[in-house]
Amino acid sequence: MKFAVLVFPGSNCDIDCYKAVEEAIGQKVEYVWHTSTDLSGYDAILVPGGFSYGDYLRCGAISRFAPVMNEVKKAAEEGKFILGICNGFQILTEAGLLPGALIRNSGLKFRCHQTPLEVVNNGNPFTNQYAEGDIINIPIAHGEGNYYCDDATLAQLEANKQIIFRYAGDTNxxxxxxxxAGVSNERGNVVGMMPHPERAINQLFGSEDGKKMFTSILNAWREQHGAAVNS
Known part of the structure; x- marks a missing residue:
C-alpha cells in the first residue's frame, strides 16, 4: 500500500503523519507538494494538520484551491481512502468533500491536550480495528475545531452513520x-477529525490508541485486494 502525505505552505504535522505510517504499519509513504497534479499512484491520502497558508480568511479556505485538491476530489470519487486531520479536516470541509464547517472554539482559546473519544462507527475503513463504543485517548491541538452543521445535516449524519468519533462524556x-469529533462522507472513504491519531502511535507519547486507525486503513485496503491483515 502507498500513502501520500500532502504538504501545504504552513503544514506542520506532515512529518508526524509520515512517521506514523512508517511506525504503525510499515507501508510506503511520500510527501506530495500542494502544486501536484497527479495522485494516481497512491492508495491513501493524508491531509495533515497545521496552519496552511497561515489560516488566512478561514482555516483551509485557501488550501481548497490548491492544484492538488482537484486530484484529491478525483481520488475520493475513485473510492481511495482520504483522511483529513485537524487543519486537514478543515480543508476537506472547505473543499466540499465533507459536510459541515469548523468554527472558533466556543471558549475562544487554543486547546492542546489529551482527549477521550468514543468510537461511534467501527464499520468504516478507518475504524474497523476498534470496537464500537471504545473510548480512546487522542490528543487535540486546535483553535477552530468547533464542528457545526444545521439540524437537517445532523439528522442525515446520524441516519447514514457518518459520525465516526464523538468527544466522550462531558469532555467536549x-x-x-x-x-x-470526526465525520465521514456518505460513501465512508473520506474521513475528517480534529484530534490527532498520528500523535498517538507510541505509548512514549502518552497513548498508542491512534495506531489502530492506520492498521484499519491497511486492513480495509488488503481486504479490497483479497488479503487480510495478519494480527
Missing part, C-alpha cells in the same frame, strides 16, 4: 454540535 473541548 470546543463546543462541537452533538460532541462530534
Amino acid at each position: 473541548p470546543n463546543g462541537s454540535v452533538s460532541n462530534i
Whole structure:
C-alpha cells in the first residue's frame, strides 16, 4: 500500500503523519507538494494538520484551491481512502468533500491536550480495528475545531452513520454540535477529525490508541485486494 502525505505552505504535522505510517504499519509513504497534479499512484491520502497558508480568511479556505485538491476530489470519487486531520479536516470541509464547517472554539482559546473519544462507527475503513463504543485517548491541538452543521445535516449524519468519533462524556473541548469529533462522507472513504491519531502511535507519547486507525486503513485496503491483515 502507498500513502501520500500532502504538504501545504504552513503544514506542520506532515512529518508526524509520515512517521506514523512508517511506525504503525510499515507501508510506503511520500510527501506530495500542494502544486501536484497527479495522485494516481497512491492508495491513501493524508491531509495533515497545521496552519496552511497561515489560516488566512478561514482555516483551509485557501488550501481548497490548491492544484492538488482537484486530484484529491478525483481520488475520493475513485473510492481511495482520504483522511483529513485537524487543519486537514478543515480543508476537506472547505473543499466540499465533507459536510459541515469548523468554527472558533466556543471558549475562544487554543486547546492542546489529551482527549477521550468514543468510537461511534467501527464499520468504516478507518475504524474497523476498534470496537464500537471504545473510548480512546487522542490528543487535540486546535483553535477552530468547533464542528457545526444545521439540524437537517445532523439528522442525515446520524441516519447514514457518518459520525465516526464523538468527544466522550462531558469532555467536549470546543463546543462541537452533538460532541462530534470526526465525520465521514456518505460513501465512508473520506474521513475528517480534529484530534490527532498520528500523535498517538507510541505509548512514549502518552497513548498508542491512534495506531489502530492506520492498521484499519491497511486492513480495509488488503481486504479490497483479497488479503487480510495478519494480527
